[in-house]
Amino acid sequence: MxxxxxxxxxxxxxxxxxxxxxxxxxxxxxxxxxxxxxxxxxxxxxxxxxxxxxxxYGKPDWELSPVLVNDQPVDIDIETVWSKPFCSLLHFKRDRKALAKARGIKVSELKDRPVLIVAPMSGHHATLLRGTVEAFLPDHEVYITDWVDARKVSVAEGRFDLDDYVLYVREMITALGTNPHVVAVCQPGPPTLAAIALMAEDEDPARPSSMTFMGSPIDARKSPTVPNKLAEERPYEWFRDNLIQTVPAVYPGAMRRVYPxxxxxxxxxxxxxxxxxxxxxxxxxxxxxxxxxxxxxxxxxxxxxLSVMDLTEEFYLQTIEDVFQKHKLALGEMTVEGRPVRPDAITDVALLTVEGENDDISGIGQTQAAHTLCSNLPDGLRLDHIQPGVGHYGVFNGRRFREEIAPKMKAFMAEHHVQRS
Structure with a gap:
């Protein structure tokens, strides 16, 4: 109602x-x-x-200006390279001729490292990461997950829960086929780590070169913030009974149950x-x-x-229960379609964690927990960074991200890039 x-x-x-x-x-x-x-x-x-x-407020446009490479503009074209009912994978395709000319090399010599940015499915659109995308465009092939507003997906397309999210992420990594560097911003930290753990256990040749988690609730018990405390203080039934609504008939997803x-x-x-x-x-x-x-x-x-999107009932409630109440990933109890998730199976995917000193969404230690879970990863493939003076948004956007965090991420990716397949 x-x-x-x-x-x-x-x-x-x-x-x-x-x-x-x-x-x-x-x-x-x-x-x-x-x-x-x-x-x-x-x-x-x-x-x-x-x-x-x-x-x-409808879904914002990307409105990306041509990227400057050696002070020369390179046009950007956005193309969809993979798609399913609840998500599309976008590629920010740069003009290769202009890019090669700006660098003074042949087009055939362009071999930029691919970066897959896993955007949050937590209320805002992927365009919230516009600054993150722009930071990597000059020297990387950039892809991003463009999650679909649940109110625009017909009920005929079925359910979409946290397990589906994990499988979507794995499929998109595999679709790239280039051992990309995966960057998970906030909410997708746990399901992205789960997807990579499954790939590692399967010895999937498409598994990424590196994984970066930024302000993510890998273990929400660490330095709990106001949202973390709310999720634990309220019983599961409270979220189910008070926050789930039915999409009105004016939308394509009419009658779908959602967290608006x-x-x-x-x-x-x-x-x-x-x-x-x-x-x-x-x-x-x-x-x-x-x-x-x-x-x-x-x-x-x-x-x-103010531009927001709805989440499916099953995805939202499972996230509340598994990530913020039962802490299943942190406790080694997470499963995907009944299959146990084992982060300790990851042995050759480099790990970078990034946290903000003043983050009021994901407190200090929540993202760092990924290092503990990936217990069989060699020390030489790990790096942790706490950015002074920034909150949650500043971890992935703004001046300090551009000038301090992004260069550290790029250097880490350059050091740990591999080609398995």
């Missing part, structure tokens, strides 16, 4: 949003004398703020409520003052932040 009520509320707001847009356009017209008055600017700013707070993105977003906002209120108040003031650059930066951030 809550989901349907939200959709009816959005529909009811359409006339008001139209009026706000008309007011904003009128008061910002150079032909309107009021546009240069304080009252006119304040009213236009209020209309703009109202519109942004009541808008439906708007509930996930509400939880994130409540964690830092005052900060978001201040940000919108500053947005209003910037528009009144005519500070378009600051207002545009606010819009860019919130266009991404």
């Amino acid at each position: 809550l989901y349907s009520f939200l959709e009816m509320s959005r529909a009811a707001m359409l006339p008001w949003r139209a009026a706000a847009n008309m007011t904003r356009a009128s008061l910002r017209s150079p032909l309107n004398p009021a546009s240069e008055t304080l009252a006119g600017r304040a009213t236009a700013a209020a209309a703009d703020l109202f519109e942004s707070l009541t808008r439906y 993105g708007f509930l996930q977003l509400t939880g994130f906002i409540n964690m830092n409520f005052e900060r978001h209120v201040d940000a919108h108040w500053n947005f209003f003031q910037h528009m009144v003052a005519g500070d378009g650059d600051s207002a545009d930066r606010h819009r860019d951030f919130y266009d991404e932040y």
Whole structure:
């Protein structure tokens, strides 16, 4: 009922949003004398703020600019190289001729290392990792998992749970066939480690060259944060009975049971409520003052932040139970379709863990736990990095990621690249 009520509320707001847009356009017209008055600017700013707070935010575009290689622009084309109902694998294909020219080499000499970024399936779209992708584009072949919003997947496509996630990741690694360097950001840490453990146990020649886990709840018992504590304090039944909704008929996934993105977003906002209120108040003031650059930066951030996706009921609830309540991977009890997951089977896939000093989502030690689980991995194939002064988002995006974390990751990948198949 809550989901349907939200959709009816959005529909009811359409006339008001139209009026706000008309007011904003009128008061910002150079032909309107009021546009240069304080009252006119304040009213236009209020209309703009109202519109942004009541808008439906769809999936953002990637909007990638040409990557600069030796100060020469190289165009990017996004292509789908693998697809299933709940995920597509995207390749950020660079113009090879322009890339070779920028490097002063022949096209046949281009042999950049492949990087598979496993994006979170935790409420936001893969575009949240735009900065992560951009950091690797100049010198790597970059791929990313583009998880599909559950409300857009017909119930005829069946279920999708945590086991399916693991199998999807394994299939995508295998589809690349190039022993890629796998980077799991936040939520996909446990299922990605599970997928690689299965590949290692099978001696799969397609297993990756390296695996990097960034701010991941490999063992959520370490330095528990507010989300970790909430998951443990509430019984499984509370999540099932209070957070699962039915997709309304207006979407392709009508009647699918999901954990709605708007509930996930509400939880994130409540964690830092005052900060978001201040940000919108500053947005209003910037528009009144005519500070378009600051207002545009606010819009860019919130266009991404407020765009959310639904998760299937079975995936969300299994993640809550297995990862955050029973800690199955950390305790050696995780299975995939009944098969035990054994991280100690990994002996030749290099391991890098990255954590943020101020991470309030995955506390210090949660990601490092991967080193303990991969007990048969030689010391020469391990590296742990704690980035000072960054929170969860700063682990994979922002200035310190670009200048300090990404170079360390690239050096690690260069040192441990192999070709098995």
